[in-house]
Amino acid sequence: MARELSIGIAGAGIGGLAAAAMLAREGHRVTLFDQFAAAGPVGSGLMLQETGLAVLGAMGLRMQSEALGTPIARLHGISVDTGRAVLDVRYGALRPGLAGLGIQRAVLFDVLQAAAIAAGARLVPATRIVSADAGAGTLTDAEGGLHGSYDLIIDALGVRSPLSSAPKDELTYGALWATLPWPVSSTFDKSALEQRYEVARKMAGVMPSGRAAPGAPDSLTYFWSIRADQYDAFRAAPLIHWKDAAHRLWPETAVLLDQLAHHEQLTFARYRHRTHAVPVKDRLVHIGDAWHAASPQLGQGANMALLDAYGLAQSLKQEADVPAALRLFLKIRAGHVRLYQLMTWAFTPVYQSDGAMIPWLRDRLAAPLLRLWPAPPLLAGLVAGAFGAPLKRMGLKAER
Numbered sequence: 001m002a003r004e005l006s007i008g009i010a011g012a013g014i015g016g017l018a019a020a021a022m023l024a025r026e027g028h029r030v031t032l033f034d035q036f037a038a039a040g041p042v043g044s045g046l047m048l049q050e051t052g053l054a055v056l057g058a059m060g061l062r063m064q065s066e067a068l069g070t071p072i073a074r075l076h077g078i079s080v081d082t083g084r085a086v087l088d089v090r091y092g093a094l095r096p097g098l099a100g101l102g103i104q105r106a107v108l109f110d111v112l113q114a115a116a117i118a119a120g121a122r123l124v125p126a127t128r129i130v131s132a133d134a135g136a137g138t139l140t141d142a143e144g145g146l147h148g149s150y151d152l153i154i155d156a157l158g159v160r161s162p163l164s165s166a167p168k169d170e171l172t173y174g175a176l177w178a179t180l181p182w183p184v185s186s187t188f189d190k191s192a193l194e195q196r197y198e199v200a201r202k203m204a205g206v207m208p209s210g211r212a213a214p215g216a217p218d219s220l221t222y223f224w225s226i227r228a229d230q231y232d233a234f235r236a237a238p239l240i241h242w243k244d245a246a247h248r249l250w251p252e253t254a255v256l257l258d259q260l261a262h263h264e265q266l267t268f269a270r271y272r273h274r275t276h277a278v279p280v281k282d283r284l285v286h287i288g289d290a291w292h293a294a295s296p297q298l299g300q301g302a303n304m305a306l307l308d309a310y311g312l313a314q315s316l317k318q319e320a321d322v323p324a325a326l327r328l329f330l331k332i333r334a335g336h337v338r339l340y341q342l343m344t345w346a347f348t349p350v351y352q353s354d355g356a357m358i359p360w361l362r363d364r365l366a367a368p369l370l371r372l373w374p375a376p377p378l379l380a381g382l383v384a385g386a387f388g389a390p391l392k393r394m395g396l397k398a399e400r
């Protein structure tokens with residue numbers, strides 16, 4: 001095991017907080033920087049897969065997270081052009097009892113932040129990191145403050161990390177997101193993430209997303225696909241214009257649209273696709289979205305950040321020095337990262353793009369193919385994050 005290290009983590013998001021909790025528990029001196037005055041997450045819900053849940057299990061946080069989330073057994077998307085299912089994934093096709101977990105981002109953040117602080121990590125808020133010196137092991141903030149020197153710097157600054165030099169591919173589409181109370185009466189399936197598509201230009205989704213606290217009312221997360229270059233026009237027009245279009249695509253969402261009165265209730269997220277070829281330099285390592293950002297089509301990002309954090313903590317536990325630990329980290333994580341970056345990149349135009357050919361094929365071929373063996377277990381394995389056996393590579397086991 002590496003000696004007691006001083007570790008600077010830039011970014012108190014999902015990956016940074018998980019890494020901080022695990023490394024502080026191992027006795028390392030961990031300092032965590034975030035730009036937020038009171039560190040906090042951007043709204044909306046996200047979906048945890050068995051990969052991310054297994055990491056939370058190893059951290060002793062799975063039961064608590066599951067009590068705050070909603071199990072999702074099925075992903076079900078219908079093309080309104082043909083009325084056919086063009087996405088139908090049942091986790092149980094891979095293993096009985098397997099499911100994803102819909103959870104509010106803020107809730108997961110709170111669980112991880114409490115674990116990091118309880119383990120002794122020091123959180124430094126209101127500090128915007130602008131650069132790092134990988135050789136010296138220092139971080140510089142926007143006020144010119146120098147932090148370190150650290151034995152190890154972890155870049156967990158997310159998709160817009162200024163420490164990451166990888167090319168930033170802005171994707172054409174992003175989405176509007178809102179977390180809303182689960183309606184008293186609705187047709188939505190509480191055990192499924194449901195979507196509706198018109199070609200691949202319009203897409204709306206409803207995802208069960210647990211509750212803010214034990215015993216609090218259930219919530220769902222509604223999302224609407226939007227071209228990034230149309231966001232300003234959306235903001236400039238009366239909200240009713242967008243609500244009319246959303247209602248036409250999926251009339252049953254009227255009960256949700258009625259709860260939206262202001263543009264500000266919808267958070268816009270623009271997607272990027274970027275992968276660092278080698279996410280390690282001297283004493284600096286990139287994890288989570290700072291290493292590999294992608295559109296959330298396969299719902300893997302938070303899970304990948306958790307896997308990275310666990311893989312890094314395990315590597316530092318097993319190897320005597322930092323360079324050897326970082327080599328081991330790359331060995332256990334790089335293959336899975338490359339595989340999912342490629343698959344997410346390939347799947348994105350199927351559900352979010354301006355093209356007509358891919359959605360046309362999707363609408364005609366997907367419905368029959370989705371039912372043919374081995375498609376059901378393969379698709380379940382794909383969305384569960386199981387391709388490339390990421391848990392086995394780190395000595396972790398799926399609990400379900």
Ligand SMILES: Cc1cc2nc3c(=O)[nH]c(=O)nc-3n(C[C@H](O)[C@H](O)[C@H](O)COP(=O)(O)OP(=O)(O)OC[C@H]3O[C@@H](n4cnc5c(N)ncnc54)[C@H](O)[C@@H]3O)c2cc1C
Nearest residue numbers: 011013014015035046047128129158288289300301302303
């Ligand atoms: C709308 C949307 C829906 C998603 N849905 C899913 C899903 O269903 N399932 C899933 O697994 N993933 C999903 N993702 C992806 C997932 O949220 C990310 O992959 C995950 O949060 C990455 O974790 P991270 O720790 O790398 O970065 P983040 O969680 O983004 O954390 C980065 C942190 O760094 C801080 N920061 C940024 N810049 C600076 C700076 N210069 N100085 C100081 N602090 C800074 C931020 O404040 C933040 O706290 C979704 C993403 C989006 C945008």
